[in-house]
Structure formats: C-alpha cells, structure tokens
Amino acid sequence: xxxxxxxxxxxxxxxxxxxxxxxxxxxxxxxxxxxxxxxxxxxxxxxxxxxxxxxxxxxxxxxxxxxxxxxxxxxxxxxxxxxxxxxxxxxxxxxxxxxxxxxxxxxxxxxxxxxxxxxxxxxxxxxxxxxxxxxxxxxxxxxxxxxxxxxxxxxxxxxxxxxxxxxxxxxxxxxxxxxxxxxxxxxxxxxxxxxxxxxxxxxxxxxxxxxxxxxxxxxxxxxxxxxxxxxxxxxxxxxxxxxxxxxxxxxxxxxxxxxxxxxxxxxxxxxxxxxxxxxxxxxxxxxxxxxxxxxxxxxxxxxxxxxxxxxxxxxxxxxxxxxxxxxxxxxxxxxxxxxxxxxxxxxxxxxxxxxxxxxxxxxxxxxxxxxxxxxxxxxxxxxxxxxxxxxxxxxxxxxxxxxxxxxxxxxxxxxxxxxxxxxxxxxxxxxxxxxx
Ligand SMILES: C[C@H](O)[C@@H](O)[C@@H](O)[C@H](O)C(=O)O
Ligand SMILES: [Mg+2]
Numbered sequence: 001x002x003x004x005x006x007x008x009x010x011x012x013x014x015x016x017x018x019x020x021x022x023x024x025x026x027x028x029x030x031x032x033x034x035x036x037x038x039x040x041x042x043x044x045x046x047x048x049x050x051x052x053x054x055x056x057x058x059x060x061x062x063x064x065x066x067x068x069x070x071x072x073x074x075x076x077x078x079x080x081x082x083x084x085x086x087x088x089x090x091x092x093x094x095x096x097x098x099x100x101x102x103x104x105x106x107x108x109x110x111x112x113x114x115x116x117x118x119x120x121x122x123x124x125x126x127x128x129x130x131x132x133x134x135x136x137x138x139x140x141x142x143x144x145x146x147x148x149x150x151x152x153x154x155x156x157x158x159x160x161x162x163x164x165x166x167x168x169x170x171x172x173x174x175x176x177x178x179x180x181x182x183x184x185x186x187x188x189x190x191x192x193x194x195x196x197x198x199x200x201x202x203x204x205x206x207x208x209x210x211x212x213x214x215x216x217x218x219x220x221x222x223x224x225x226x227x228x229x230x231x232x233x234x235x236x237x238x239x240x241x242x243x244x245x246x247x248x249x250x251x252x253x254x255x256x257x258x259x260x261x262x263x264x265x266x267x268x269x270x271x272x273x274x275x276x277x278x279x280x281x282x283x284x285x286x287x288x289x290x291x292x293x294x295x296x297x298x299x300x301x302x303x304x305x306x307x308x309x310x311x312x313x314x315x316x317x318x319x320x321x322x323x324x325x326x327x328x329x330x331x332x333x334x335x336x337x338x339x340x341x342x343x344x345x346x347x348x349x350x351x352x353x354x355x356x357x358x359x360x361x362x363x364x365x366x367x368x369x370x371x372x373x374x375x376x377x378x379x380x381x382x383x384x385x386x387x388x389x390x391x392x393x394x395x396x397x398x399x400x401x402x403x404x405x406x407x408x409x410x411x412x413x414x415x416x417x418x419x420x421x422x423x424x425x426x427x428x429x430x431x432x433x434x435x436x
Contacts, residue, residue: 002045003045003078003079003080004043004044004045004047004078004079004080004123004127005043005044005045005076005077005078005079006041006042006043006049006074006075006076006077006078006079006123007042007043007044007075007076008041008042008075009039009040009041009042009068009071009072009074009075009116009119010039010040010042011037011038011039011064011067011068011071012037012038012039012040012064012418012422013035013037013038013060013061013064013422013423013424014035014036014037014038014052014060014354014413014418014421014422014423015033015034015035015036015057015060015421015423015429016033016034016035016354016386016421017033017428017432018032018033018034018385018386019031019032019033019057022194022195022196022197023194023385024194024352024353024383024385025194025195025196025197025220026194026195026220026222026248026250027195027220027221027222027223027249027250027252028222028250028251028252029056029250030195030196032056032057033056033057034054034056034353034354034385034386035054035055035056035057035059035060035354035423036052036053036054036055036060036115036354036355037052037053037055037060037063037064037066037067037111037112037115038050038051038052038115038413038418039051039052039067039071039115039116039119040119041071041074041119041120041123043079043123045127047123047126047127048123048126048412049119049120049121049122049123049124049126049408050119050122050408050409050411050412050413051114051115051116051117051118051119051120051121051122051329051409051411052115052118052119052325052354052355052411052413053067053111053112053114053115053118053325054325054353054354054355054356055111059108060423062108063108063111063112063115066099066102066108066109066111066112067112067115067116069099069112070093070096070099070109070112070113070116071116071119073092073093073096073116074116074120079120079123079124079127082120083120083124084146085146086120086146086147086331087145087146087147087148087149087150087331089120090113090117090147090149090328090329090331090332091149091151093113093116093117093328094109094110094113094149094328105303105304105306105327105328106303106304107303110303110304110326110327110328111325111326113328113329114324114325114326114327114328114329115325116329117328117329117330117331118324118325118329118330118359118409118411120329121135121329121330121409122408122409122411122412123408125407125408125409126407126408128407129407130407131362131404131405131406131407131408131409131410132330132362132366132408132409132410133361133362133363133365133366133369133403133404136330136334136362136366136370137173137177137365137366137369137370141162141163141166141167142163144166144334144370145159145162145163145166147330147331147334148331148332148334148335148338149305149331149332149335150335152305152306152309153305153306153309153335153339156309156312156313156339156342157309157335157338157339157342161342162338162342165338165341165371166370166371169369169370169371169373172373173369173370176368176369176373177369180365180368180369180403181403183400184397184400184401184402184403185361185364185365185368185375185378185380185400185401185403186216186375186378186379186380186399186400187214187216187379187380187381187382187396187399187400187401188214188215188216188217188218188244188246188379188380188381188382188399189209189214189216189217189218189382189383189384189399190218190248190352190381190382190383191205191209191382191383191384191385192205192206192208192209192217192219192235193205193217193218193219193220193231193235194220195220195222195223199230199231199234202219202231202234202235202238203234203235203238206235206238206239207238209239210238210239210243212398212399213397213398213399214243214399215243215244215399216243216244216245216246216271216379216399217235217239217243217244217245217246218245218246218247218248218274218381219231219232219235219245219246219247219248220247220248220249220250221247221248221249221252221261221265222248222249222250222252222253225261225264228247228261228264228265229264229265229267229268232245232247232265232268232270233268235268236268236269241269244271245268245269245270245271246270246271246272246273246274246297247265247268247270247272247273247274248273248274248275249261249273249274249275249276249277250274250275251275251276251277251278251279251301252276253276253277254277255277255281255284255287255288258276258277258284258288258292259287259288259291259292261276262276262288262292262294263291263292263293263294265294266292266293266294270294270295271295272294272295272296272297272318272319273288273292273294273295273296273297274296274297274298274319274321275297275298275300275301276288276292276296279298279300279301279302279303279307280307282307282310282311282314282316283314283316285298285311285314285316285317286314286315286316289315289316289317289318295318295319296316296317296318296319297317297318297319297320297321297348298311298316298317298319298321299317299319299320299321299322299323299326299350300321300323300326300350301323301326302321302323302326302327303326303327304327304328304332305327305332305335305336305339308320308336308339308340309339312339312340312342312343312345313343317345318345318346319345319346319348319377320336320340320345320346320347320348321347321348321349321350321381322336322337322340322347322349322350322360322363323349323350323356323360324349324351324356324359324360324363325353325356325359326350330362330363333363334366337363337366337367337371337372338371340372341367341371341372346372346376346377346378347363347364347367347372347378348377348378348379348380348381349363349364349380349381350381351380351381351382351383352381352382352383352385353383354386355386355390355411355413356381357380357381357382357383357387357394357401358387358390358392358393358394358409358410358411359409359410359411360380360381361380361394361401361403361404361410362404362409362410364378364380364401365403380401382394382396382401389413389414389417389421390410390411390412390413390414391406391412391413391414392404392406392408392410392411392412393410394410
C-alpha cells in the first residue's frame with residue numbers, strides 16, 4: 001500500500017441531552033449530558049480515521065481545546081511512520097513539553113490523547129482492512145509490545161514475560177475465534193438501574209431485560225442507605241437469586257463509610273461493588289475489599305497504567321474496568337490488559353457513554369484471543385443509548401456482544417448526527433436555545 005499521509009484533522013464538540021431523562025445518572029453525576037470530543041483524520045488516500053473521547057457536558061470545551069492542539073502532531077505524518085513505533089508516538093503526545101505539566105497522563109490532556117490515538121487505530125484498521133480486534137489479534141508479539149510505553153510499569157510487567165504470553169497464546173487462537181464468532185462475548189446491562197429511575201421503572205426494565213436474555217444487571221447506589229437497600233431488594237427480587245447483580249457507587253463515599261455501606265449491601269449478594277471511593281485511593285480500595293468481603297471493581301476513572309499497576313500490586317481490586325477513553329487508547333489498554341493477566345485479575349470493561357460499547361468490544365475480543373484466553377468472570381458493560389448515531393453500532397444477542405467485522409474501530413458517527421448535535425451550533429442545540 002502506498003503511503004497514507006494524514007493531511008488534516010477536524011475536531012467536533014458533540015453533546016447529547018441525555019440528562020433530561022436521567023439516562024446515565026449516578027450518585028455523583030446527577031444530570032450528565034453524554035458528550036464527546038470527536039476527531040476526524042483526513043488522508044491523501046481516501047481513508048478517514050474517526051476517534052472520540054467520552055466526556056460530560058461543559059467539560060467538553062476543555063477536551064476539545066486539548067484535542068485541537070494534540071491533533072496537529074499527527075497532521076503531516078504518514079500512518080506507517082506512526083504505527084511502526086506506535087509506543088513512541090503515544091509517548092510524544094504524553095511528553096509534549098508545553099502540555100505535559102497538565103498531566104502527566106491524566107485528566108483533560110489524557111482524554112484528548114485517547115481521542116487522537118483512537119482515531120489513529122481506526123485509520124490503521126481501515127487501511128489494513130481489519131476490525132481493530134483482528135488487527136491486534138494478527139500482530140506479532142513484538143509489534144504489540146512496540147505499541148506500549150513500558151516506562152513506569154516494567155517493574156511489574158517485564159517485557160519478556162509479556163512477549164512469552166503473546167507467543168504462547170497463538171495456540172488455540174483459531175478455536176477461540178470460532179467460539180467468539182459463534183457465541184459472542186458475555187455482557188451486563190446498566191440500562192435498568194440508573195440513579196434517577198423510579199422503583200417502577202427499574203422493575204419494568206429488569207423484566208424487559210430478562211425477556212431479552214440478560215443475566216447480569218447493574219444498579220446505581222450511593223443514595224441514602226434505606227433507598228439503596230430498597231432499590232437493591234427490588235432489583236434482586238425482579239431478577240431472581242440466580243442472576244447477577246452488581247452495584248456502583250460512583251466514588252460517593254470515604255473509606256470508612258464505603259466499608260459500612262458495602263457490608264450493608266452485601267445482603268443483595270452483589271457480584272461486585274464498583275467505585276466505592278475515590279478512584280485515586282489505592283490503599284482505600286484494598287481496605288474496603290479486605291473488610292467488606294465483597295468483590296471490588298474500579299477503573300473507569302483510573303487515569304493511567306501506573307495507577308492500575310498499583311491497584312494490582314496492592315491487591316486492591318477483583319475486577320479491572322478498563323476504559324477506552326480515560327487512558328491513552330488501545331496502546332495503554334494493551335499494557336493494562338497484560339498487567340491484569342499477570343496479576344490474575346479479570347478485565348470487565350467500562351462502557352456505555354458515547355461509543356464506549358463500540359470501542360471496548362474490540363479490547364475484550366483481543367484479551368480473549370491473545371491474553372486472558374478465557375471468558376470466565378468476564379463481562380462487558382452495555383448501555384442501550386445513542387447507538388443509533390453510529391454507522392457500525394454494537395450488535396447484542398441474548399445478553400452477549402456479537403463480534404464486529406467492519407474495518408476499523410466501529411466508532412464513526414453519521415454526518416447527520418454530527419451536524420445535529422454539534423455544540424453550540426448544531427440544529428438540536430440551536431432549536432433548544434430558541435425554545436428557552
Ligand atoms: C456518568 C456515567 O453515566 C456513569 O454513571 C457511568 O459511566 C457508570 O459509572 C458506569 O459504570 O456505567
Ligand atoms: Mg461505573
């Protein structure tokens with residue numbers, strides 16, 4: 001293939017009015033408007049790379065600003081000059097001298113790096129005519145490792161150990177792929193249990209979920225204790241004793257309170273307690289895990305591989321919730337997935353938001369094919385909103401994700417939706433202002 005040159009980057013601020021129906025609401029984010037900083041990389045070869053990072057509401061302004069700057073670092077380069085040493089390009093973004101002070105590798109600047117790198121992976125997949133999971137699945141171990149920045153993690157993830165695993169996992173690859181293609185990947189739904197939903201709505205959505213084949217349901221907690229327990233009992237009653245119920249407190253509590261509240265909720269037999277406290281409190285998570293006796297999950301707000309390393313080292317989590325946009329894209333998630341395997345922690349990606357389901361299905365497929373090699377205790381989150389805006393939306397059958405076969409990273413949004421929900425000048429937001 002002749003050289004694919006990135007000629008231009010367009011950045012779009014995209015916002016959806018999800019807060020109006022409490023969709024996405026939790027104990028901390030009571031009225032989230034699901035949003036994205038969206039980026040289109042144009043090339044001289046007719047291909048485009050689409051990428052986004054998930055954000056909420058007005059914060060999108062800042063991420064768009066950071067993405068506009070970072071994307072200039074890709075323009076004027078050939079795709080192969082980036083992908084032949086992808087880890088070095090990722091480092092170029094995170095080490096950029098005028099902006100490193102904002103992170104390093106956290107917050108707004110990290111979210112923006114994710115959007116740009118996601119767009120590059122999408123472009124890479126399209127040029128190679130493969131979905132991203134397959135692009136990764138087909139790679140030589142050394143090629144996968146070269147996409148990772150090992151700085152700050154090689155004490156916990158030796159390169160040789162990772163290489164051996166990636167070499168060894170070629171065995172059984174074809175059988176695992178057949179299975180994945182036939183049965184799909186297990187999933188759970190969060191759509192029935194948002195914080196702002198009434199008891200009746202939760203019960204109705206659980207019944208509908210069961211009828212659609214769901215077996216795993218997540219409930220938002222972190223309200224007052226009596227409400228949490230009542231809602232939890234309703235959900236448990238609706239789904240029955242044999243299905244799985246998870247609870248998510250979205251960082252609401254301090255450590256002592258989290259221990260007490262998690263113990264209280266243990267009667268619901270939760271499969272995990274998610275984000276019981278600050279995402280930065282590694283030792284706090286370890287203590288909640290030890291003292292509550294409930295499995296602990298976190299990751300959607302864990303901003304980089306170094307934090308994940310410490311969560312693993314401290315024995316703080318039972319479930320590793322990678323996020324396709326919180327950390328620096330596929331590159332950094334490869335590192336986290338490999339570390340999770342090293343420490344024997346199952347990866348259950350955070351999804352929902354805008355496009356997160358579309359993204360993480362590729363990461364779980366890769367994990368199954370080349371790293372973890374099992375679906376046991378693995379589920380991908382699913383949220384049933386906004387998929388209609390995507391050209392290649394996820395496909396769900398009986399509570400499982402079906403393997404995507406379109407080229408790229410499944411993230412392109414219809415031009416019509418981009419035009420309508422662009423902020424502040426998209427048609428939707430214009431009309432909205434006129435009505436006020
Ligand atoms: C504001 C968002 O909807 C969060 O509540 C959501 O990502 C959540 O934590 C989840 O686990 O899906
Ligand atoms: Mg969560």
